[in-house]
Amino acid sequence: MSEKIKKVDNIFSKDCNCKDILAKTLKKDKDSFIQELIDSGLKGRGGAGFPTGLKWKFAKMAEGDEKFVICNADEGEPGTFKDRVILQEVPQKVLGGMALCGHIIGAKKGFIYLRGEYAWMKQDLQKAIDEMHDAFKTMKLDFFIDIRMGSGAYVCGEETALIESMEGKRGEPRNKPPFPASIGFRGKPTVVNNVETLVYTLMIAHIGAPEFKSLGTADSAGSKVFSISGDTPIPGVYELELGMKLSDFVEEFGDGDTKAVQVGGASGFCVPRRKFNDTVIGFEGIPTGGSMMLFNSHRSMYNVLHNYLDFFVEESCGQCTPCRVGCQQLLKGIEAVKSKERDSSYLNELIKLSETMHTASKCGLGQSVANSFNSIVEEFTEEIMY
Amino acid sequence: MTKMINLKINDIPVTVEEGATILDAAKKANFKVPTLCNHSDLCVAGNCRVCVVEQVGARNLQASCAVPAAEGMEILTSSAKVRRARKNIIELLLSEHRTDCTKCYKNGKCELQDLATEYAVGDNIYIDLVPFNDYSVDLSSPSIMKDDSKCIRCQRCVRTCAEMQQVAAIAVANKGSEQKISTFFDKPMANVVCTNCGQCIIRCPTGALVERNSIDEVFDAIYDPDKHVVVQTAPAVRIALGEDLDFEPGERVTGKLVTSLKLLGFDSVLDTDFTADLTIMEEGTELLTRLKKALVDGDKDVALPMTTSCSPGWIKFIEHKFPQLLSNVSTCKSPQQMFGALAKTYYAQKRNIDPSKIVSVSIMPCTAKKYEANRPEMRDSGYKDVDYVLTTRELARMIKQAGIDFKSLEDNNYDSIMGVSTGAAVIFGATGGVMEAAIRTAYEIVTGKEVPFKNLNITPVRGMEGVKEASVKIEGCVEDWKFLEGVELKVAIAHGLVNANNVLQAVKNGKADYHFIEIMACPGGCLGGGGQPIPTSLEIRNKRTAAIYEEDMNMPFRKSHENPEIKLIYEDFLGEPLGHKSHELLHTHYTEREAY
Ligand SMILES: Cc1cc2nc3c(=O)[nH]c(=O)nc-3n(C[C@H](O)[C@H](O)[C@H](O)COP(=O)(O)O)c2cc1C
Ligand code: SF4
Ligand code: SF4
Ligand code: SF4
Ligand code: SF4
Ligand code: FES
Numbered sequence: 001m002s003e004k005i006k007k008v009d010n011i012f013s014k015d016c017n018c019k020d021i022l023a024k025t026l027k028k029d030k031d032s033f034i035q036e037l038i039d040s041g042l043k044g045r046g047g048a049g050f051p052t053g054l055k056w057k058f059a060k061m062a063e064g065d066e067k068f069v070i071c072n073a074d075e076g077e078p079g080t081f082k083d084r085v086i087l088q089e090v091p092q093k094v095l096g097g098m099a100l101c102g103h104i105i106g107a108k109k110g111f112i113y114l115r116g117e118y119a120w121m122k123q124d125l126q127k128a129i130d131e132m133h134d135a136f137k138t139m140k141l142d143f144f145i146d147i148r149m150g151s152g153a154y155v156c157g158e159e160t161a162l163i164e165s166m167e168g169k170r171g172e173p174r175n176k177p178p179f180p181a182s183i184g185f186r187g188k189p190t191v192v193n194n195v196e197t198l199v200y201t202l203m204i205a206h207i208g209a210p211e212f213k214s215l216g217t218a219d220s221a222g223s224k225v226f227s228i229s230g231d232t233p234i235p236g237v238y239e240l241e242l243g244m245k246l247s248d249f250v251e252e253f254g255d256g257d258t259k260a261v262q263v264g265g266a267s268g269f270c271v272p273r274r275k276f277n278d279t280v281i282g283f284e285g286i287p288t289g290g291s292m293m294l295f296n297s298h299r300s301m302y303n304v305l306h307n308y309l310d311f312f313v314e315e316s317c318g319q320c321t322p323c324r325v326g327c328q329q330l331l332k333g334i335e336a337v338k339s340k341e342r343d344s345s346y347l348n349e350l351i352k353l354s355e356t357m358h359t360a361s362k363c364g365l366g367q368s369v370a371n372s373f374n375s376i377v378e379e380f381t382e383e384i385m386y
Numbered sequence: 387m388t389k390m391i392n393l394k395i396n397d398i399p400v401t402v403e404e405g406a407t408i409l410d411a412a413k414k415a416n417f418k419v420p421t422l423c424n425h426s427d428l429c430v431a432g433n434c435r436v437c438v439v440e441q442v443g444a445r446n447l448q449a450s451c452a453v454p455a456a457e458g459m460e461i462l463t464s465s466a467k468v469r470r471a472r473k474n475i476i477e478l479l480l481s482e483h484r485t486d487c488t489k490c491y492k493n494g495k496c497e498l499q500d501l502a503t504e505y506a507v508g509d510n511i512y513i514d515l516v517p518f519n520d521y522s523v524d525l526s527s528p529s530i531m532k533d534d535s536k537c538i539r540c541q542r543c544v545r546t547c548a549e550m551q552q553v554a555a556i557a558v559a560n561k562g563s564e565q566k567i568s569t570f571f572d573k574p575m576a577n578v579v580c581t582n583c584g585q586c587i588i589r590c591p592t593g594a595l596v597e598r599n600s601i602d603e604v605f606d607a608i609y610d611p612d613k614h615v616v617v618q619t620a621p622a623v624r625i626a627l628g629e630d631l632d633f634e635p636g637e638r639v640t641g642k643l644v645t646s647l648k649l650l651g652f653d654s655v656l657d658t659d660f661t662a663d664l665t666i667m668e669e670g671t672e673l674l675t676r677l678k679k680a681l682v683d684g685d686k687d688v689a690l691p692m693t694t695s696c697s698p699g700w701i702k703f704i705e706h707k708f709p710q711l712l713s714n715v716s717t718c719k720s721p722q723q724m725f726g727a728l729a730k731t732y733y734a735q736k737r738n739i740d741p742s743k744i745v746s747v748s749i750m751p752c753t754a755k756k757y758e759a760n761r762p763e764m765r766d767s768g769y770k771d772v773d774y775v776l777t778t779r780e781l782a783r784m785i786k787q788a789g790i791d792f793k794s795l796e797d798n799n800y801d802s803i804m805g806v807s808t809g810a811a812v813i814f815g816a817t818g819g820v821m822e823a824a825i826r827t828a829y830e831i832v833t834g835k836e837v838p839f840k841n842l843n844i845t846p847v848r849g850m851e852g853v854k855e856a857s858v859k860i861e862g863c864v865e866d867w868k869f870l871e872g873v874e875l876k877v878a879i880a881h882g883l884v885n886a887n888n889v890l891q892a893v894k895n896g897k898a899d900y901h902f903i904e905i906m907a908c909p910g911g912c913l914g915g916g917g918q919p920i921p922t923s924l925e926i927r928n929k930r931t932a933a934i935y936e937e938d939m940n941m942p943f944r945k946s947h948e949n950p951e952i953k954l955i956y957e958d959f960l961g962e963p964l965g966h967k968s969h970e971l972l973h974t975h976y977t978e979r980e981a982y
Contacts, residue, residue, distance in 0.1 A: 153561060175452040314561070316562045319541070325515070333512075352474070353478075356475065
């Protein structure tokens with residue numbers, strides 16, 4: 001590992017007992033733990049990056065005879081597979097984080113919304129849950145965790161679509177506001193957190209905010225788990241310090257011929273080689289839910305973009321106009337430019353369209369198609385045209 | 387006290403109540419923001435996105451119909467960013483839309499077309515997506531045409547069918563580019579639980595859901611010299627037709643309606659109100675007979691409460707959803723079908739016309755009536771009792787096609803026979819009206835006295851509350867009806883199938899002790915029917931309701947049993963209510979149907 005990339009062993013470290021951490025934290029004052037979370041600077045690891053402490057605070061303050069904690073394990077972003085590994089390796093930490101959240105906000109019930117394709121791990125996970133339930137009993141913690149299976153729609157990772165789907169409805173994102181922290185599952189205050197985020201909350205309870213913050217930058221505190229794939233000799237899941245330079249990352253993980261890195265999956269940004277030096281991975285630069293895909297010079301960026309757009313055309317829930325129709329127009333649009341049915345100036349119209357999708361779509365899916373579209377079309381115009 | 391919110395719309399300060407949307411605030415500041423998926427009768431969807439506005443300082447545009455106004459907001463409803471997005475969105479909608487307006491039934495009455503005109507998107511640059519989609523047109527239903535190529539996926543229909551009607555015959559299927567409005571297993575509309583109520587049609591902004599029209603067939607019949615074409619007009623048509631012909635909602639146009647039908651060339655212009663009065667005689671007697679069986683004979687099998695049967699959407703609903711309660715439904719045909727059966731028998735005899743030469747047409751506020759006329763059991767005259775059903779909207783179109791200047795028409799009276807009616811009949815068009823008419827007559831039959839309400843206006847059964855309950859204490863019975871002395875007659879009234887469903891559920895669970903229930907499939911009753919002029923809203927339905935009760939007050943007779951033509955038909959033809967002839971022509975039976 002190069003000096004510049006800091007590998008961290010926090011999430012997966014087994015030399016801590018999460019039941020003890022939980023038991024210890026349950027005795028602390030709830031508001032001061034929320035303050036600790038806020039001080040830690042922890043931001044959601046599911047993609048949107050909302051400050052976790054604030055989210056818990058809103059849910060705690062919200063009125064409701066019942067509240068819920070949902071662990072978002074839908075992991076649908078192309079190129080992301082870190083939640084799977086976390087759930088396999090350290091399920092107790094995830095469950096501990098959920099219980100902690102439940103205790104703090106006043107929820108007695110938690111759900112893991114598990115990606116449909118991860119059905120194979122359900123049994124092991126249930127075993128871990130049963131074991132944890134016993135521990136809750138000894139701690140006199142009234143908290144119960146259930147697994148709910150997703151059924152393969154990417155959009156159901158979006159927190160409000162996830163909730164709709166858990167309520168037995170079509171997985172369509174809701175209008176926001178209200179946010180789930182005030183009106184969520186069955187209309188009750190609900191915290192939806194990513195698998196990894198929940199683990200970090202427990203780790204912060206363990207090591208404290210200052211130590212957590214000692215890694216990372218002002219805007220991007222701590223470390224993060226990355227799913228690294230594509231043209232790399234060492235694909236896999238790595239926990240790395242946030243705020244690294246993309247050039248250092250490529251030096252570490254690239255195959256010597258990296259021409260672009262897609263940061264944040266299909267809904268993220270494509271960074272070309274000439275920008276590696278100026279690109280920081282974190283909330284001040286380019287954030288990622290974890291996916292880092294490396295492309296070498298043998299890859300056609302047209303194919304990469306085509307692939308992403310195909311994905312969005314199919315995975316848009318279809319309810320809102322900019323996203324449902326916009327995705328189809330972008331896909332058909334680059335095909336038409338490629339085949340010379342439309343001339344290259346049409347790409348400018350498509351970029352304007354992607355702006356509209358960005359500003360006017362109902363949820364993060366349609367809003368973020370512009371990220372990969374604009375970055376690839378602008379940086380690799382020739383590859384799109386010829 | 388409600389909290390007030392202060393914000394600025396295009397720099398103009400406005401104050402709205404907490405909970406109001408940005409769209410409401412814009413309206414208050416006199417700015418129009420276009421909308422498509424939004425409808426005042428339905429919950430917020432926020433999916434079309436044409437209503438986006440800019441919130442100063444926010445990264446993304448806001449869907450003004452879905453976002454609550456918040457303190458200190460600064461909103462721009464027509465900034466450069468908004469304009470571009472809005473135009474793009476309209477262009478996108480048109481790019482997946484089979485835009486052949488001149489061949490479209492909704493041409494000139496389409497919200498998408500209006501927007502396209504307003505934003506002048508003739509220069510749409512996007513790729514035509516229609517060839518890539520396999521859109522289908524569903525003509526299976528006799529009431530509704532569903533054309534997916536005209537659908538903008540606003541889900542107004544889906545929300546209508548689920549929220550207002552609790553039928554959910556149509557729902558969203560698939561995702562992404564393949565998302566569409568579909569039925570259970572994509573079956574044809576004719577083979578699912580759809581009640582044909584048409585509530586979806588009057589909320590669909592485009593030509594994706596429209597009525598099956600019979601305009602040409604009716605003109606053909608009129609122009610056929612061999613045919614004698616009789617037309618009947620339902621109560622709720624006369625208070626709404628004007629809306630499609632330059633009148634304001636709530637303006638009564640009864641006299642002009644009659645004149646226009648005569649000008650169109652109908653041979654005889656008659657009134658469904660006549661058979662509405664007849665319904666009261668038949669249904670009232672049926673109720674009293676059921677009560678007698680239950681109270682005097684101690685017959686445990688008699689089905690009570692009895693429900694009305696004049697709304698064919700309601701009939702299909704109960705056939706699908708509560709078949710075990712079908713014996714509670716009055717066996718009376720709807721006024722339309724009573725009329726049809728009599729037109730080719732009683733009327734034919736009286737006027738000495740060969741019934742095979744009679745074409746019977748009805749003008750209805752209702753699309754379910756089209757389905758009803760096609761039921762195989764509706765042929766008791768030996769012919770199809772009602773040949774063609776036209777909606778109020780179709781009639782307005784015919785009047786325009788014939789070049790009639792509706793506004794300047796003189797008033798005329800209905801022809802006779804079967805053209806005389808009472809105020810009790812006209813209120814059939816409003817929720818609670820059948821109940822009120824029935825009580826006016828039944829109370830008087832039983833007690834020999836008028837109902838104890840000022841001006842005969844039984845106000846407790848009126849109004850827009852979803853389920854209304856009332857009771858009338860029966861006192862001073864005449865000899866024949868002594869067994870009802872002191873009985874508290876309990877009634878309920880439901881309109882909109884979601885409310886019908888609630889009442890029926892209570893009946894099914896033995897939680898309701900009503901004697902008589904009036905149910906109308908459509909919100910507000912027939913005046914809010916699926917065949918009425920578009921748009922619809924609570925405000926419009928309230929205006930139509932007021933017009934109906936005005937019409938009632940202006941009628942010389944206000945009680946069905948006082949209708950001289952009703953007395954005549956019993957003397958000359960039917961004998962007595964529930965008599966042999968009535969059974970043959972005026973009553974029917976129902977069919978259990980699948981639950982999906
Ligand atoms: C289309 C779409 C898909 C998403 N998929 C996921 C997902 O698979 N897992 C996840 O944790 N968050 C996903 N999110 C983000 C969630 O909406 C939500 O912000 C997140 O679960 C909050 O947790 P966090 O604050 O811990 O990150 C997705 C968002 C969008 C718009
Ligand atoms: S942006 Fe796309 S996924 Fe999100 S609500 Fe709109 S159509 Fe559905
Ligand atoms: S639905 Fe509207 S826009 Fe579409 S073809 Fe018909 S009239 Fe034109
Ligand atoms: S006609 Fe009525 S029941 Fe049928 S789909 Fe439309 S709203 Fe639903
Ligand atoms: S059928 Fe009409 S109301 Fe229904 S989604 Fe399509 S356009 Fe909207
Ligand atoms: S009218 Fe607001 S999103 Fe459709």
